[in-house]
Amino acid sequence: xxxxxxxxxxxxxxxxxxxxxxxxxxxxxxxxxxxxxxxxxxxxxxxxxxxxxxxxxxxxxxxxxxxxxxxxxxxxxxxxxxxxxxxxxxxxxxxxxxxxxxxxxxxxxxxxxxxxxxxxxxxxxxxxxxxxxxxxxxxxxxxxxxxxxxxxxxxxxxxxxxxxxxxxxxxxxxxxxxxxxxxxxxxxxxxxxxxxxxxxxxxxxxxxxxxxxxxxxxxxxxxxxxxxxxxxxxxxxxxxxxxxxxxxxxxxxxxxxxxxxxxxxxxxx
Amino acid sequence: xxxxxxxxxxxxxxxxxxxxxxxxxxxxxxxxxxxxxxxxxxxxxxxxxxxxxxxxxxxxxxxxxxxxxxxxxxxxxxxxxxxxxxxxxxxxxxxxxxxxxxxxxxxxxxxxxxxxxxxxxxxxxxxxxxxxxxxxxxxxxxxxxxxxxxxxxxxxxxxxxxxxxxxxxxxxxxxxxxxxxxxxxxxxxxxxxxxxxxxxxxxxxxxxxxxxxxxxxxxxxxxxxxxxxxxxxxxxxxxxxxxxxxxxxxxxxxxxxxxxxxxxxxxxxxxxxxxxxxxxxxxxxxxxxxxxxxxxxxxxxxxxxxxxxxxxxxxxxxxxxx
Numbered sequence: 001x002x003x004x005x006x007x008x009x010x011x012x013x014x015x016x017x018x019x020x021x022x023x024x025x026x027x028x029x030x031x032x033x034x035x036x037x038x039x040x041x042x043x044x045x046x047x048x049x050x051x052x053x054x055x056x057x058x059x060x061x062x063x064x065x066x067x068x069x070x071x072x073x074x075x076x077x078x079x080x081x082x083x084x085x086x087x088x089x090x091x092x093x094x095x096x097x098x099x100x101x102x103x104x105x106x107x108x109x110x111x112x113x114x115x116x117x118x119x120x121x122x123x124x125x126x127x128x129x130x131x132x133x134x135x136x137x138x139x140x141x142x143x144x145x146x147x148x149x150x151x152x153x154x155x156x157x158x159x160x161x162x163x164x165x166x167x168x169x170x171x172x173x174x175x176x177x178x179x180x181x182x183x184x185x186x187x188x189x190x191x192x193x194x195x196x197x198x199x200x201x202x203x204x205x206x207x208x209x210x211x212x213x214x215x216x217x218x219x220x221x222x223x224x225x226x227x228x229x230x231x232x233x234x235x236x237x238x239x240x241x242x243x244x245x246x247x248x249x250x251x252x253x254x255x256x257x258x259x260x261x262x263x264x265x266x267x268x269x
Numbered sequence: 270x271x272x273x274x275x276x277x278x279x280x281x282x283x284x285x286x287x288x289x290x291x292x293x294x295x296x297x298x299x300x301x302x303x304x305x306x307x308x309x310x311x312x313x314x315x316x317x318x319x320x321x322x323x324x325x326x327x328x329x330x331x332x333x334x335x336x337x338x339x340x341x342x343x344x345x346x347x348x349x350x351x352x353x354x355x356x357x358x359x360x361x362x363x364x365x366x367x368x369x370x371x372x373x374x375x376x377x378x379x380x381x382x383x384x385x386x387x388x389x390x391x392x393x394x395x396x397x398x399x400x401x402x403x404x405x406x407x408x409x410x411x412x413x414x415x416x417x418x419x420x421x422x423x424x425x426x427x428x429x430x431x432x433x434x435x436x437x438x439x440x441x442x443x444x445x446x447x448x449x450x451x452x453x454x455x456x457x458x459x460x461x462x463x464x465x466x467x468x469x470x471x472x473x474x475x476x477x478x479x480x481x482x483x484x485x486x487x488x489x490x491x492x493x494x495x496x497x498x499x500x501x502x503x504x505x506x507x508x509x510x511x512x513x514x515x516x517x518x519x520x521x522x523x524x525x526x527x528x529x530x531x532x533x534x535x536x537x538x539x540x541x542x543x544x545x546x547x548x549x550x551x552x553x554x555x556x557x558x559x560x561x562x563x564x565x566x567x568x569x570x571x572x573x574x575x576x577x578x579x580x581x582x583x584x585x586x587x588x589x590x591x
Contacts, residue, residue: 037458039508040538041566045458052503079294079506081530086506088294091541091567092574162297163504163530166410170504206297207410226400226412232296 034107036100037084041091042076044099046107047084052172052200057160060085061237062113066106072099080236081161082170115237118266122204122219124153124195124242125250130218133183137197137214141177149244151175152216157202159238167206167224167232171240174200186212193218195242202242206232217242220253221264233264272338272431274391276424277375280332285395285414285426286525287323290403294529300509301405301413302525304386304484304548307577308346311441312390314581315344315367322394323404325420327387331378332420339432342369344439347387347446347549348379365441366587367392369433384446384549393430407526437586444580448546451559452539454512455566459502459534463514464495471512471536472558476520480552484526486513487547489556493518494536504532510539510547522547540566542573 037045046063049056057080064080067087074094079086089099126134126149138145157171164170174197182198187210190196194205196213205211206224219242223233234240245253256262286309289302303309303326310320325331331348343350350362355373362368364387370376381387397404400412411417415424460468476491500516507513511523513533522539523531524547539547540561550556561569 038455038538038563039458039506039535040455040510040540041563041570042541043506043508043538045506047458047505050503077292077294079529081505082503084505086294086508088291088506088508091570095567096563161504161530162295164297164528166293166297166299168297224410226410226417229401230296231293231298231401236295 036103038096039086041096042089044087044089044096044103045084046087046103049083052082052160054158054173056083057158059110061115062110063106064236065113065115066110067103070102070106072102074099079161081163117237117239118235119239119241120234120264120266121241121243122195122221122223122264123245123249123253124217124219125245125247126153126217127247127250129247130194131216133196133214134216137178137180137216140180143177148178148216151178152197152202153242153244155241157240159234159236159240160201161236162232162234165205165207165209167234169203169223169234169238169240170201171203172201174202180214182212183214186210190215191218193220193222195219218250220250220257221262222257223264238266271396272336272341272428273425274334274341274428275337276332276420276422276426277335278333278377279420279422280330280379281328283325283327283332283420284406284408285323285397286326286405287403288321289525290401290405290407290412293401294506297529298401298410298412299407299526299529301403301407301484303388303405304525305347305384305388305545306548307545307573308384308386308388308446308549309390310577311365311444311580312344312346312388314577314584315346315365315439315441316342316390316392317439318390318392318394322390323397323399324388324390325378327378327389328385330380331387331389332422333375333377334426336370336372336374336376337425338372338428340369340371341428341430342367342392342433343376343389344368345378345387345389346441347384348381350389351377363440365444367438367440369435369438385551386548391428392433393428396427396429409526440585440587442580442583442585446546446549448549448554448556449543451557452543452547453561453566453569454510454537454539454558455563456537456560457535458505458538460536462496462498462502462534463536464497467494467496467536468560470494471520472560474557476556478550478552478554478556482552484524486524486527487522487550489520489522491519494520496534498534500534501532502534504530507531507535508538509541510544511535512537512539524548540569542566542569
């Protein structure tokens with residue numbers, strides 16, 4: 001199905017991406033020691049590791065899926081992060097001990113959990129007008145700007161978590177060729193829609209904000225709106241591809257987005 | 270017929286806050302809500318509202334409001350109310366006491382007695398739609414309140430009740446808003462990222478509340494907490510009262526507008542019973558910590574809730590309103 005309700009421009013691209021999703025290798029889930037870490041008396045972190053990797057994330061998301069279904073008494077909300085599942089709870093309706101008792105049996109066989117996966121295609125204009133750091137990234141990685149765009153836009157990203165800003169997706173992993181530390185001098189203002197990279201990750205600035213990531217382009221799509229519920233388009237566990245668009249296409253889509261007529265849609269692989 | 274409170278003179282920052290916006294943290298939306306949820310709840314109790322009704326949160330001193338409704342009943346916590354009747358006569362209504370005001374009356378809250386914030390609750394609450402299930406204002410993302418921002422001169426705050434019946438006014442029983450001498454904390458989740466003596470330093474030192482504090486976090490000045498494994502962690506979730514320690518070793522206690530995730534190690538977390546008191550601390554105030562177990566923190570919270578429940582049933586009746 002179409003990635004953009006707006007039109008047809010990305011259909012061919014979708015088919016290409018879908019073909020690639022079909023050939024993604026199975027992630028093998030390792031079995032690191034799980035730790036239950038108290039965050040005071042209102043949150044318990046179920047920690048699967050201390051690294052950013054897909055295997056850890058898959059376990060976090062699998063437990064998220066299980067706990068969301070289990071709807072344990074006193075659990076207020078669940079927040080998946082790179083390496084742990086944060087369980088926010090009401091200490092008047094449950095307790096750390098009670099929660100631990102209920103969560104522990106749910107940790108077995110997480111590999112078998114297959115949360116439904118949503119896939120998105122996000123249009124990005126890599127025009128120099130938006131790509132403030134493209135030349136610098138190219139210089140520092142020894143690639144041409146076109147190669148940087150090629151690497152960035154032919155990768156399938158996994159949304160590890162949403163944080164920093166409302167709706168701000170931490171997505172990985174970048175091709176190793178593009179991995180750079182954050183900018184030494186963060187910008188005081190980064191425009192909403194900016195698509196950026198740092199370390200092994202890529203993200204989209206959902207609001208105008210200070211920021212220290214390298215900006216490669218801009219999307220006309222709004223990944224955050226307070227008028228939607230949920231307000232963020234992306235959720236942890238989603239898969240994302242970036243589709244390069246030209247400036248004229250950006251302008252056309254931006255107008256539609258402004259009118260509230262550009263809705264990204266998830267599609268099935 | 271609808272009624273409103275109109276902002277006729279603005280003050281320091283004043284925003285609508287309730288008990289927070291839950292259920293959106295996994296989308297990166299901070300919970301927000303009142304810094305001092307205990308004061309908010311007491312103010313609501315005095316005017317007969319549910320705990321979670323939105324009220325005005327103001328720093329040091331509130332705006333001047335004019336009643337553009339038949340009548341309205343209000344109560345402030347943390348500061349007295351100054352009322353100027355439409356006829357010109359002024360009077361002071363003590364903190365914790367409700368008062369019924371008529372069209373054209375003006376009121377202002379403050380200055381705060383001892384706290385950083387004061388709350389003004391109105392009977393019936395405000396008739397605003399809110400965002401994502403809450404009226405709490407989170408200005409950075411334009412959520413809640415009026416157009417997602419602090420109040421400004423000329424704003425009309427629509428009231429759910431445009432008229433309130435005359436009845437005996439109420440007063441909250443005495444409630445000590447002084448912060449605890451030692452704020453209770455539960456160590457973790459990353460206390461193992463610090464040098465051995467850091468835990469001891471945290472609970473044995475006096476810290477000063479920095480002027481750099483805001484609704485996101487209370488920055489503390491005092492002895493440095495030394496990291497053992499560097500000051501970056503792979504980001505994980507934060508909780509109300511998380512004590513994160515960035516590279517300079519100075520703790521930041523995360524408050525209502527805390528980001529949902531963070532990349533600094535968190536040495537400890539303030540017990541939920543003591544988080545509301547943090548919201549009362551002014552820059553320059555001294556704060557100390559005491560380590561407790563999570564079961565102690567849970568018990569402290571139950572005790573706080575029992576006291577608040579007793580307050581609700583123990584409201585004192587003071588006199589017939591006009």
